[in-house]
Amino acid sequence: MARREPVSQEIELELENTLRARLVAYAARTLGGHSGAEDVAQEALLAAQRAGIQSPGWLYAVTYRRAVDRLRRDGRASVAHEQLARKVTSEPSAESVATRRDDARQLRERLEDVGEPFRTALRLRYLDSLSFADVAQRQGTPERTARSRVARGLAQLRELFGASA
Numbered sequence: 001m002a003r004r005e006p007v008s009q010e011i012e013l014e015l016e017n018t019l020r021a022r023l024v025a026y027a028a029r030t031l032g033g034h035s036g037a038e039d040v041a042q043e044a045l046l047a048a049q050r051a052g053i054q055s056p057g058w059l060y061a062v063t064y065r066r067a068v069d070r071l072r073r074d075g076r077a078s079v080a081h082e083q084l085a086r087k088v089t090s091e092p093s094a095e096s097v098a099t100r101r102d103d104a105r106q107l108r109e110r111l112e113d114v115g116e117p118f119r120t121a122l123r124l125r126y127l128d129s130l131s132f133a134d135v136a137q138r139q140g141t142p143e144r145t146a147r148s149r150v151a152r153g154l155a156q157l158r159e160l161f162g163a164s165a
Contacts, residue, residue: 037067041063044063044066110157118150
């Protein structure tokens with residue numbers, strides 16, 4: 001039986017640095033970038049040291065779980081930041097409200113200039129939010145006719161807005 005010689009501290013340190021670099025790379029791939037990868041690898045190494053485990057497979061598993069935990073934590077934080085940003089910016093300015101009201105008024109006025117049955121098709125489709133099938137049913141026409149009427153009504157509206165611009 002061959003006797004195993006003790007591993008020198010230099011070799012042990014190099015093995016540890018190589019393993020650390022591989023764990024950092026693995027964490028970076030899992031995280032989708034290098035940000036936080038070193039922290040995740042360090043957490044895994046500390047967990048292994050505390051548990052007295054030296055298995056590389058176990059280290060990779062712990063690294064993966066820590067990286068996923070970080071992604072979840074960061075994901076929740078970014079969702080919260082987005083919701084806060086939306087809440088802060090969701091209140092329209094007085095100018096944008098006035099512009100929208102003016103645009104809506106102009107649209108209502110121009111819609112009155114669209115000929116029938118196109119005006120009714122537009123109202124049913126966009127103001128009443130009906131599907132093309134429902135517009136067709138209300139107007140007593142095939143669905144293709146309802147689609148055509150809506151398209152022609154939109155074309156007339158474009159012309160009317162183009163003429164006033």
